[in-house]
Amino acid sequence: MLFSDNFMTQSSRLNTYWVTCADGLENLLVEELQELIQNQSASITEKKAGRIIIQGTLETAYRICLWSRLASRVLLPIHDYELEKTHDARDVAEEIYEGASSFDWSLIFSPSSTFAIRLQTEREIKVNPQFATLRAKDGVVDSFMEAQGRRPSIDTKQPEITLFVLAGKFAHTFCLDLSGDSLHRRGYRRYMTDAPIKENLAAAILRLAGWNKACFDVFIDPMCGSGTFIIEALMIKTDRAPGIQRHFGFMGWHGHDNNLWQTLKSEAEQRHDTALQQPLPQFYAYDADWDAVKATRQNIIAAGFENLLPHIKIEERVLADWPDFQLQNRKAFIVTNPPYGERLGDKASNRALYQGLSFQLQKFLPNQQAAILASHVEQADVLPFENTQTLRLMNGNLPIYVRTGVVINKLDKPAFLANWQATPVEIEGAQDFANRLQKNISNLKKQALRDNVSCLRLYDADLPDFNLVVDLYDDNLHVQEYAPPKSIDPEKAKKRFNLALAAIRQVLGLPREKVFIKTRARQKGITQYEKQSEVSKRFIVQEGNIRVYVNLTDYLDTGLFLDHRPMRLRIAAEAKGKHFLNLYSYTSTASVHAAVGGAASTTSVDLSNTYLNWSKQNFALNGLTVDHADQQHQFFEADVFEWLKEGHETYDLIFIDPPTFSNSKKFHGTFDVQRDHASLIKRAMNRLSNGGTLYFSNNFQKFELDDELNVRFDVQEITEKTIGFDFKRNHKIHRAWRLRHA
Numbered sequence: 001m002l003f004s005d006n007f008m009t010q011s012s013r014l015n016t017y018w019v020t021c022a023d024g025l026e027n028l029l030v031e032e033l034q035e036l037i038q039n040q041s042a043s044i045t046e047k048k049a050g051r052i053i054i055q056g057t058l059e060t061a062y063r064i065c066l067w068s069r070l071a072s073r074v075l076l077p078i079h080d081y082e083l084e085k086t087h088d089a090r091d092v093a094e095e096i097y098e099g100a101s102s103f104d105w106s107l108i109f110s111p112s113s114t115f116a117i118r119l120q121t122e123r124e125i126k127v128n129p130q131f132a133t134l135r136a137k138d139g140v141v142d143s144f145m146e147a148q149g150r151r152p153s154i155d156t157k158q159p160e161i162t163l164f165v166l167a168g169k170f171a172h173t174f175c176l177d178l179s180g181d182s183l184h185r186r187g188y189r190r191y192m193t194d195a196p197i198k199e200n201l202a203a204a205i206l207r208l209a210g211w212n213k214a215c216f217d218v219f220i221d222p223m224c225g226s227g228t229f230i231i232e233a234l235m236i237k238t239d240r241a242p243g244i245q246r247h248f249g250f251m252g253w254h255g256h257d258n259n260l261w262q263t264l265k266s267e268a269e270q271r272h273d274t275a276l277q278q279p280l281p282q283f284y285a286y287d288a289d290w291d292a293v294k295a296t297r298q299n300i301i302a303a304g305f306e307n308l309l310p311h312i313k314i315e316e317r318v319l320a321d322w323p324d325f326q327l328q329n330r331k332a333f334i335v336t337n338p339p340y341g342e343r344l345g346d347k348a349s350n351r352a353l354y355q356g357l358s359f360q361l362q363k364f365l366p367n368q369q370a371a372i373l374a375s376h377v378e379q380a381d382v383l384p385f386e387n388t389q390t391l392r393l394m395n396g397n398l399p400i401y402v403r404t405g406v407v408i409n410k411l412d413k414p415a416f417l418a419n420w421q422a423t424p425v426e427i428e429g430a431q432d433f434a435n436r437l438q439k440n441i442s443n444l445k446k447q448a449l450r451d452n453v454s455c456l457r458l459y460d461a462d463l464p465d466f467n468l469v470v471d472l473y474d475d476n477l478h479v480q481e482y483a484p485p486k487s488i489d490p491e492k493a494k495k496r497f498n499l500a501l502a503a504i505r506q507v508l509g510l511p512r513e514k515v516f517i518k519t520r521a522r523q524k525g526i527t528q529y530e531k532q533s534e535v536s537k538r539f540i541v542q543e544g545n546i547r548v549y550v551n552l553t554d555y556l557d558t559g560l561f562l563d564h565r566p567m568r569l570r571i572a573a574e575a576k577g578k579h580f581l582n583l584y585s586y587t588s589t590a591s592v593h594a595a596v597g598g599a600a601s602t603t604s605v606d607l608s609n610t611y612l613n614w615s616k617q618n619f620a621l622n623g624l625t626v627d628h629a630d631q632q633h634q635f636f637e638a639d640v641f642e643w644l645k646e647g648h649e650t651y652d653l654i655f656i657d658p659p660t661f662s663n664s665k666k667f668h669g670t671f672d673v674q675r676d677h678a679s680l681i682k683r684a685m686n687r688l689s690n691g692g693t694l695y696f697s698n699n700f701q702k703f704e705l706d707d708e709l710n711v712r713f714d715v716q717e718i719t720e721k722t723i724g725f726d727f728k729r730n731h732k733i734h735r736a737w738r739l740r741h742a
Contacts, residue, residue, distance in 0.1 A: 019074055026050070036067055079102075111152045114160050160252035162179075180250075206229070216332060233333075380401055441507070543569075582594075601632050604635050695738055
């Protein structure tokens with residue numbers, strides 16, 4: 001027996017309390033409890049997995065219920081039922097019944113109250129938990145019937161009294177759950193998003209990263225979900241007791257001291273009012289999902305912080321759309337719970353999201369304190385932190401990792417073009433080529449730096465004897481040799497190409513590992529899209545406001561058609577608020593531009609699942625979620641003709657860049673752009689909204705637009721406006737048109 005009815009009249013009496021927490025929070029909880037119980041007649045006596053045991057008064061227990069941001073429950077052990085039989089042949093459920101029925105529960109609560117039982121078993125105990133819980137309930141009811149002749153009712157959803165039973169090897173302990181519902185439920189979360197983090201875990205992460213100790217001028221959550229981090233940070237900064245709004249399990253208990261409780265609540269309200277007089281940091285809450293933005297605002301209001309909304313900027317923004325926070329000498333604190341794991345999909349997309357976040361942190365928030373959640377340590381490993389800590393926690397049944405540290409900038413290096421200078425190059429047999437390449441770079445450099453273009457064409461068969469293409473991707477070179485005709489001696493062609501490579505390395509000053517070489521023969525069907533190797537040299541490059549992956553080894557093309565840069569930037573500028581359709585989407589770079597540009601929705605259609613997966617990784621890299629539940633950004637593995645025929649949705653902006661020819665196994669028949677483009681465009685125009693715009697382009701040099709289209713639609717050729725400055729030497733790289741309904 002642990003409990004005496006004398007307790008009900010002795011609020012100053014020392015008692016044992018169990019304070020429980022999520023796995024991994026024990027050390028942080030001990031630190032918090034030491035702060036809460038200082039200057040009181042209380043002490044921590046033992047730390048166990050998921051549980052801290054303390055000695056304290058009723059005021060101690062009330063303060064923990066009211067103020068603990070990390071605890072899950074506060075339990076008062078009432079009754080120990082010690083076991084005589086410790087051998088294997090045990091009926092644990094009946095032992096629990098005997099323990100429950102042997103105590104007079106009318107000392108604890110009234111038969112007019114409702115109650116519920118929560119059962120937990122030690123690892124060695126084998127018992128059906130549902131049946132054991134039922135027998136515990138039976139024991140409590142029988143105890144009441146014997147003592148009072150009346151019995152309380154069961155309410156599993158909102159009981160006035162919650163009893164906790166720990167079934168052990170040598171004893172079964174019966175506790176009164178003073179918290180009632182779990183303490184992580186503060187009462188403010190009215191609107192939910194997918195996989196939200198529990199409130200007490202959010203508070204623990206803020207503590208781990210130092211929010212409660214250091215002074216910060218700016219708080220940023222770039223993927224705010226339902227706003228839990230923002231609200232918990234506000235509660236800490238304004239000294240708001242997390243339990244001030246909620247109901248507790250001790251309120252229906254005979255031992256409850258209401259005068260003491262009201263005194264503690266009044267003290268908490270005064271502390272909060274005093275803290276509100278102090279200056280507050282600027283808070284930023286962003287999310288790519290408009291529903292999350294709405295949920296954050298509504299939950300902030302439900303938490304009682306409506307008057308603080310002027311200090312909080314809540315906006316729909318993706319990773320690639322961060323503003324300049326203009327920190328100067330101000331200190332920022334960054335914390336976020338990215339849509340990891342099942343919310344995002346495959347591991348590659350998960351990694352892409354964290355790589356995108358890493359770039360943004362380095363660009364906008366170097367030298368600032370951050371705490372980021374991940375479902376796998378490998379995700380956290382891409383974060384650019386120093387002075388790191390990693391903590392493994394359980395968010396419900398989901399394991400998570402918290403990485404904290406100071407952001408370091410690994411991107412702070414001069415751009416390759418900015419650092420490049422023309423130097424004398426002498427190379428026998430390829431001097432003309434070296435001179436032309438150097439001249440091209442010198443001519444392109446100024447505009448590339450002005451327009452912030454780091455991926456561009458440096459050379460495109462400018463000289464007939466050197467029939468190759470040289471493309472720059474940041475500080476990597478992609479060199480493609482056009483296969484020489486059969487009339488050219490292969491040995492002579494090979495020697496000339498090797499001379500060109502030597503000249504390229506001298507002119508650009510790049511090591512061999514930065515130069516990637518391919519031979520481009522005339523392609524048929526889909527061979528240009530088939531995998532060429534398994535080396536997988538992937539790099540992240542920037543174009544306009546977005547970042548995308550390029551693969552310089554595995555495919556003939558890299559994943560980014562450089563000649564369409566002006567078209568993609570045009571789409572980015574026109575997409576805001578529009579529904580965008582991308583046909584033959586390839587790696588969907590145009591769709592990413594549209595999404596980051598504020599498109600209401602994007603739809604990408606391609607026959608290749610490989611490229612659609614690549615597309616999703618490009619979306620994730622820019623903080624755009626693409627899970628199956630997401631209706632804003634959709635991807636369809638389908639033949640474009642069939643997809644257009646079967647659907648009925650209309651779009652405000654459509655982009656079509658078809659292959660010249662295709663005979664894919666997935667495609668019934670063949671596609672020839674000259675033969676089939678009129679039929680393709682007419683089907684697409686059926687899906688274009690009134691007032692909408694369709695852009696059509698292709699790279700077939702002999703292409704001619706069908707005259708019927710000029711009669712039927714408002715057609716304007718815009719080829720010259722879509723040729724980038726680095727392609728002006730070759731006007732035949734592609735042709736492009738803008739079509740609208742007449």
